[in-house]
Amino acid sequence: MSQPAAAAPASPPPLQGGQLVLATIAVALATFMTVLDSSIANVAIPTISGNLGASVDQGTWVITVFAAANAVSIPLTGWLTQRIGQIKLFVGAILAFVVASWLCGIAPTLPILLLARVLQGAVAGPLIPLSQAILLGSYPKHKSSTALALWAMTATVGPIAGPLLGGWITDSYSWAWIFFVNIPVGIFAAGVTWSIYRHRETQTKRLPIDVVGLGLLIAWVASLQIMLDKGKDLDWFNSPTIVILGLSAVISFAFFLVWELTAENPIVDIRLFGQRNFLGGTVAISIAYGVFFGNFVLLPQWMQEYLNYRSVDAGLVTAPLGVFAVILAPIMGRVLPRSDARIIATFAFIGFAIVFYMRSKYLIEIDTWHLVLPTLLQGIPMAMFFVPLTAIILSGQPPHRIPAAAGLSNFVRVFCGAVGTSLAGNAWNNRTVLHHVRLTEQASVDNPLFNQQIASTQSLLQLNTQSSHALFDFTVNTQAAMMGLNDIFYVSAIIFLLIIPLIWITRPAKGGGGADAAGAH
Structure with missing residues (x-):
């Protein structure tokens, strides 16, 4: 018992002045870099696939393998921190992320790119939880909410900047630069972090793995x-x-x-699922994140394949997702301590359901504003999503179990993001095929109405028979893809409503739990 008591005063004092500002920027940049890479490739998938001789479906592996590797490495963060030290692990992970980003950029084939993305996802695992822990240790206790608000704003800028930056880089330069951009950012973040924090290293000890x-x-x-x-x-x-x-x-x-x-x-404390709050909160946040992220990948892919949007245009359409999330994040930090987190999370899921229902009414003639509006509104439930559910998950946990609970809930959530992306892509393909079959049931040379339509197209557009059939097939493919995507949106809306009861099997989580929970995230 005397050993922990002696170690307590060794905690370094909070940073002050310009050093605190510079440290916050450096740590936030590492967070931004990691979050950015989970979304920056979304709008570039068609271009990457084309350049590397792969299908768009295969191109989405660039996203799923990153998320899967990232999920697996998250539970190792606690063990690695105690073996290596918080600062050394954080700086080392940043530099490894830089190297992995460079390997992604120079990859000549899809398999090599996927291997580089696996490495990138694996080394990114410790960055999110460590960035929060380092920031919390840099600020006075009474300003921990400020530290977390700054962290949350940085993390939510990723969904804005990722698709927009990825689209602009892909169209203006090369898809490889969506990975190369991490190199100067990572080197700066690692250098500044090491110069400020190298004397604030945590104690290490040898633990079995x-x-x-x-x-x-x-x-x-x-x-x-x-x-x-x-x-x-x-x-x-x-x-x-x-x-x-x-x-x-x-x-x-x-x-x-x-x-x-x-x-x-x-390595994973599965017994945590025996607790109501952890079980309900983790399952709810993981399913919700899987549905959200799977749709987030499909939307720009559909716009580029079927609406002829450029990568940068698809990025501009999806970028407004983070606008309300950034604006409302500080407000949520003030509201949550005085509210029932279950009520806020419920409103978030209802908001997601409304947004996806709006999208389920899309038409192939849709204009840009009707694409942007649901994405803009989605930022509202985004701001009401992560922090309340994280507060529920970690509420009531003793301090020594918070790291394990945060690691396990993050692992499940991130892995569900990868699974959700794969399932959404497969579901979209299956529904598109189904609608294509239904739309072409009467498309036969024995059907006089079909022949009449083809003849009208030939006459109106001055096309030969082969070109008319090709135009008909293109029109049907476009319509089938639209109908298939609408099905995905509609089912997504229903899923968000169905998982609301999971929130209400938990006990109320109020007050400081929100801040503490977020800090352990």
């Missing part, structure tokens, strides 16, 4: 993610490869559960 648990975690996550990404190309369970991947995912997940429940030092 759950090697078996980590291996099983990687096995089931990788098997499941590859199965979801490759399933459509290999005709799902008609392929022996998909069957093997599915069995591998199920078996390794089963062994993972048994091992983690019995291990002395588990």
Whole structure:
């Protein structure tokens, strides 16, 4: 008992003046860089796919493998921090992220790019939780809410800047520069952070690592993610490869559960799911994030493929997502301590449902304003989403369990983002095929009405028969894709409403829990 008491006074004092400002900027830039890379590639997927000789569906792996690798590395943050030290791990992760970004930019083929993105996602895992911990240690206790508000504003700028910056870079220069842009930012953030914080390093100690648990975690996550990404190309369970991947995912997940429940030092504390607040909050935030992120990837892809939007135009349409999120983030920091987090989260899910219902009414003749409006409004529930649910998840946790709870909830959320992207892409493809079949049921040379339509097109546009059929096929493909996407939006709206009861199985979370929870995020 005497050892912790002696260690307490060793905590370095808060930073002050210009040093605090510079440190905040450096740490925030590392956060911004990480968040940016989860969305900057969204609008560039069609260009990357075309340049590397891959389909757009294969191009989305650039997003999913990053998220999956990022999810796996998050639970290791606590162990790595105690082995290496908070500052060394943070600076090392930034520099590794810079190297991985450079490898992404020079990748000549899709497989090499995917390997680089796996590395990039893995080393990015510690950056988000450590950036929050470092900022909280830099500010006085009574200004912790200010520190978290600054962090939240930086994190929410990513959804604004990511698609916009990614689209502009892709159209003006090359898709490779969406990764190269991390190099100067990362070097600056690492240099400033090290110069200010190198004498504020945390204590280290040697702890055992759950090697078996980590291996099983990687096995089931990788098997499941590859199965979801490759399933459509290999005709799902008609392929022996998909069957093997599915069995591998199920078996390794089963062994993972048994091992983690019995291990002395588990890499993931699954027992946390026995708590109502952790279970309801984590499942709710993870499903919601998976639905949100999956749609966030599909929207610019559809605009570029079927509405002929340039990458930068698709970025401009999706950029307003973060406007209200940035404006309302500081307000949420003041409102949450005096409110029931469950009520705020409920309104957030209702807001998401309204936005996705609005999108389910899209038409192929849609104008830019009607694309922008739901995206702009979506920023409102975005601001009411993460912090209240995180407060619910971590409320009532003893201090020594907060890091484990934050790590596990983040792992589930980020992994659901990767799974949601894969499932949304597959669902869109399946619904598009279904609508295409229905729309062409009467498109036969034996149908006089169809022949009459083709003849009218030939006469009006001065086309030959082959060109008329090609135009008809293009029109049907565009309409089918629109109808398929509307189905995804409509189902997404329903999902947000259906997961609201998960919030209400939890107990009320008020006051400082919000700040503390966010800090452990």
